[in-house]
């Protein structure tokens with residue numbers, strides 16, 4: 001069992017009795033260590049996600065133990081499993097119901113690319129319907145890989161400028177998915 005580590009402070013200036021940093025770094029630190037994941041689990045990769053949450057791997061060590069089954073109270077969408085084309089619009093609706101800032105992980109080969117199911121009925125990657133921040137490879141990925149994906153999301157969250165969601169680049173990305 002790994003030991004629990006306290007989140008490292010962001011870069012800043014330290015002196016006797018004070019520590020100063022940028023506001024957005026303080027916000028990033030808080031957000032990154034209190035992620036509320038929404039597991040959109042449809043098949044076998046979902047079982048690996050359950051293992052990731054359980055005692056051996058214990059996602060709670062990363063401040064992400066509060067699993068949300070309501071999109072309005074979640075900021076990380078974890079798509080774990082095969083997504084059929086019929087399910088694409090439902091996944092998209094769940095994404096749209098999440099408030100900004102929100103992040104997405106495609107967990108496993110199916111969510112990332114359709115996996116072994118190169119068929120008429122399976123979506124060939126969830127990035128056909130929603131933007132994805134991190135892809136976790138594997139069929140299924142081991143819990144260590146899922147945790148690695150979460151750590152990558154934490155890095156993104158920590159370093160994301162507060163104004164990113166209002167930037168032209170972000171608006172262009174959203175409009176490429178038909179999201180205003």
Ligand code: SF4
Nearest residue numbers: 044045109110139140
């Ligand atoms: S990537 Fe493999 S383990 Fe994961 S849902 Fe697809 S078939 Fe199942």
